[in-house]
Amino acid sequence: MNSNMSIKGVWTITEYDLNDNIVSENVINNIITDTAKTKLAEWFANGFVKNEWCIVLGTNDNTPLASDIALNTPVSITANTGTLTVANNKLTYKVVYDSNDTNGVYYEAGIYDGIIPTGDTFIPITDYTNGYLFNHVLFDPLTIKSELNKLTITVDITFGA
Secondary structure, X not given: OOOOOEEEEEEEEEEEOOOOOEEEEEEEEOEEOHHHHHHHHHHHHHOOOOOEEEEEEEOOOOOOOOOOOXXXXXXXXXXXXXXXXXXXXXXXXXXXXXXXXXXXXXXXXXXXXXXXXXXXXXXXXXXXXXXXXXXXXXXXXXXXXOOOOEEEEEEEEEEEO
């Protein structure tokens, strides 16, 4: 992988009311972890391998670091899978949390990759710990998820020279 190649991650957290009207939208840059950079180099050298991915939310408000190997305070029940697409120089991962999903107050989130299921079926709330933290974001402002809203989290990871 070109040592001058830049990698940028951007999270878009869109909050909807129960009638699917947009209430708010927050766009935040994130940290791509050192482990993810190594994995990306392998992908560029050997071809992209789609593993199981999931987003996990957390309750800690410490600043994310590139050296992070896990969220500071993950809430395992928030682990949720979504849709990963790859086009040109961009990966996009999208996860939807419905009104009855994972209600709480969250300060941080991350994508976990390279997850190996413990059995025949991938179970996000337990299996995400088998993977590595791909990126880490601190919500600013914090994200409140309740039975009165839905969240769509879209993460764009772009590669450039």
